[in-house]
Every structure is written in C-alpha cells, then in structure tokens.
Amino acid sequence: MIVIDSVVELKNARAEWERPVGLVPTMGYLHEGHLSLVRRARQENRTVVVSIFVNPTQFGPSEDLSRYPRDMRRDLQFLDHEVVDVVFAPTDEAMYPPGYSTWVELQGITGLLEGASRPGHFRGVATVCNKLFNIISPDRAYFGQKDAQQVAVLNRMVRDLDMNLDLIVLPTVREADGLAMSSRNAYLSAAERAAAPVLHRALAQAREMRMSGVVDVEVLRSHMRHVVGAEPLARLEYATVVDPESFEEIDCVRGRSLGVIAVRIGATRLIDNMSLDE
DSSP: OEEEOOHHHHHHHHTTOOSSEEEEEEOSSOOHHHHHHHHHHHHHOSEEEEEEOOOGGGSOTTSSTTTSOOOHHHHHHHHHHTTOSEEEOOOHHHHSOTTOOOOOOOOSGGGSTHHHHSTTHHHHHHHHHHHHHHHHOOSEEEEEGGGHHHHHHHHHHHHHTTOSOEEEEEOOOBOTTSOBOOGGGGGOOHHHHHHTTHHHHHHHHHHHHHHTTOOBHHHHHHHHHHHHHTSTTEEEEEEEEEOTTTOOBOSBOSSOOEEEEEEEETTEEEEEEEEOOO
16 A cells, blocks of 8 residues: 655556546545445455545634544554555645635535535535546545535536546445444544434434325424434434435425434534435
8 A cells, every 4th residue: 555645646656557446535534434435446446545635625714624533544554454555645735735726616506505504615525526536537436425415516516527437325334323424423522422323313213204104394304303302412403305416405205305414412513314215
C-alpha cells in the first residue's frame, strides 16, 4: 500500500494502475461502514484507492470541522489489512491551492432537507467529489446509503456532466441496536449513545406502518416525530418521506419512497434513512 499526498504525484502514478480502478472517498476515522465499501471495491476492481480528506468546503462556519475526529495512523492500519493499493491523503492546500475559485453547484435537490439545514454543504461535496474523480479517474466509486441525499446529489452530477464512472451504493451498516455507523458517533457520551438509536426506531416503525398499509405520509411523519419526541435527549430537525431520487417530499406513498430523519442528540447531529418500499 502506498500513501500519496500530492495531486501531481497521484496523477503520475495512475498511469501504472491496473484497471478497473475502484475509489472509496472518505473523510477518515474509518469504521465498519467504510470498510464494507473497501471490501466491495476490492472484489470488483484490480486497483483500489481510498481517499482520506476532511473536506473544509462542506462544513459551515458553525459546524465541527476543527473537532472532526481524525486518526490517520489507525486508518492506515485498517486499510493495509484490507489490501488497499493506494491511499490518497491530500492537504487542504493541495486540493484548494491559493486563488482557488471554481465550484460545482446543483440546483433543486441541494436546497432541500440537508441542503436547507446546511447551506453550502452540497456545493462542497459536489466540488470535492468532482475533483477526486478527475484526479483519480476511477471506473467505480463507492458510497454508503446512510448519506442518501449526498448519493442522490452525486448521481445527478455524474449523470448531468456525463462523467465516465459508475457510482456503487451499498446498504447502511448498523450497530447491533440499529444506530447507523458514523464517524460522528464518537462525539456521543454514554447517555447520548444510549439515546441515539431513536433515529432507527422511528424509521423502522414508519416502515412497519407502511407495510401494514399506511400510505398517508402525514401519518408516517407524525409517528416518527412522536417517537423522537419521547426521547428526552433528542431534538428533532426533520422527519419526513421523500422521493429517493429528487428528495422532494411526497404526500402519499404510491411508488418508491424513503424515510429520512435528522436529530440532534446533545450537541451531535445525526442523520439516517430507510426505504419504505414494499
């Protein structure tokens, strides 16, 4: 496994890689969710690249950039065990050199839900992923379903800009109690960690209601809000049902649908989602 921190060095090295190339973009502090993507990439590609970059442009001014968990030594040990070929770990200056002024902005979907809660977030996500795709030139890029709106944004970008790669989306990896694995779970105190599965509980109960025949989204929304409201440490930001491609809210479940939720547990903001389709 080689570790590269230079964009120029990475571009020079990629000519020697065997294809196909699989990319797993991460912000580090790896957990089993990330590693499931790495293993899938290893199965499907001759060369596997993992990027580790805490992208400053997707954090708002009051968000957790400075305290976002980092442990490069630990991450590299995990990736070496998974037989990764290349780790790309650029500096902020390598990705956004002085005078940098180009951004990728999508309309519509990026103003909803996570986009409304975190203005500018998806501009940063789309820009950094576009740069990674250009620098690494992968045949496939792997993402987790936990960040469902991010996946929808990137699918739209890849389609709209005719990018020559496939996005592979794998199911959310969960703890035994249903909590979606996330690097931000490290922020939770013991009491907050015990409260955090409320997101999964609300979504799972909404799915059960949908499977029992409920199609009125307001009924599903109300129940998710009630479940979260019963947890003293939880503060709901949103809980609703959307079209999984456009992320527009729907009123009645007639086809594909996705329950989505964002909750603050103490100072930590967590998101989750679950398909409500039969």
